[in-house]
Amino acid sequence: MPGPTDHGRVLVVDDEPQLLRALRINLRARGFQVATEATGAEALKAAARSAFDVIVLDLGLPDLDGLEVLAGLRGWTAVPVIVLSARTDSSDKVAALDAGADDYVTKPFGMEEFVARLRAAIRRGAASASPEPAIVKAGDVTIDLAGKRVTRAGEPVRLTPTEWGILDLLARNPGRLVGQRELLTSVWGPAYVGQSNYLRVYLASLRRKLEEDPSDPRHLLTEPGMGYRFEPS
Known part of the structure; x- marks a missing residue:
């Protein structure tokens, strides 16, 4: 559970260097710990190696489709995943949610709204990790x-x-x-x-x-x- 000055551990997966840099700077300034990866394969390795509170995942990766990465994650972890994509078609959103995504944010996006969605996903993840009600x-x-x-x-x-x-x-x-x-x-x-x-x-x-x-x-x-x-x- 994130502490008062640690708002959560975030893994951002995207192949756009400028976006990675912007998210890294903005999220760290707001108290998040941030790791970044530019490929699906490296993202899966990073997720297996370290515990994250939320994963931000682009669908258009150079090596694997984001849905493949999502399926790989859902095979063993329930960590919240926010899909970040330039794809605005509703069928893409449905496919991502069906594959286990917790939220879907389309590019371009406002940073304040994105951070609010990030915090909400972390709260939901922390709640689901609590003992289930009988x-x-x-x-x-x-x-x-x-x-x-x-x-x-x-x-x-x-x-x-x-x-x-x-x-x-x-x-x-x-x-x-x-x-x-x-x-x-x-x-x-x-x-x-x-x-x-x-x-x-x-x-x-x-x-x-x-x-x-x-x-x-x-x-x-x-x-x-x-x-x-x-x-x-």
């Missing part, structure tokens, strides 16, 4: 993560193993967008990453069982084209 509440629904039990207004709710798998992943990440790819891979396996219709069917079933008004859900929210978000009470 009990999660959403309105009159209580989710016992350890006991794998769900009650609504004190009455047991019967979930299928697949429904539980989806709810478990969402409830362990309250407030965070969980991408379609992450959900499909976690619950069904890598071969099902294109089957977003599975998610629609099972989320509809979960809402019928857990939401007061399934047509206007308050807790199991859809982010169109990107994924789902669990909002506790």
Whole structure:
């Protein structure tokens, strides 16, 4: 956890020397520790060698596509990743979020907003590193993560193993967008990453069982084209 004069350890991965220099100067002036790399391969080595609180990752690297680097990171670490890219197409943003990015910033960007996003990512990372809650509440629904039990207004709710798998992943990440790819891979396996219709069917079933008004859900929210978000009470 960063201390009062150490706002966090940041790894910036970009092949633009001027941008690296500008971020290094600006972030160090604001109390961050900063390391920089210009290639995907070196970034993966640096991330494995040292502990960072957040990684800033450009998609257009000279050796590896940024999404490949992101996939490499997500194979073993949950460190927050902010994608920094000149790509403004929504499909690029969706692909990055589905691959496990925590945020997406397009170039050019304002430094103050970028630093605010950086701090927010570090806070989320520190919170997710804390011990997970054993009990999660959403309105009159209580989710016992350890006991794998769900009650609504004190009455047991019967979930299928697949429904539980989806709810478990969402409830362990309250407030965070969980991408379609992450959900499909976690619950069904890598071969099902294109089957977003599975998610629609099972989320509809979960809402019928857990939401007061399934047509206007308050807790199991859809982010169109990107994924789902669990909002506790």
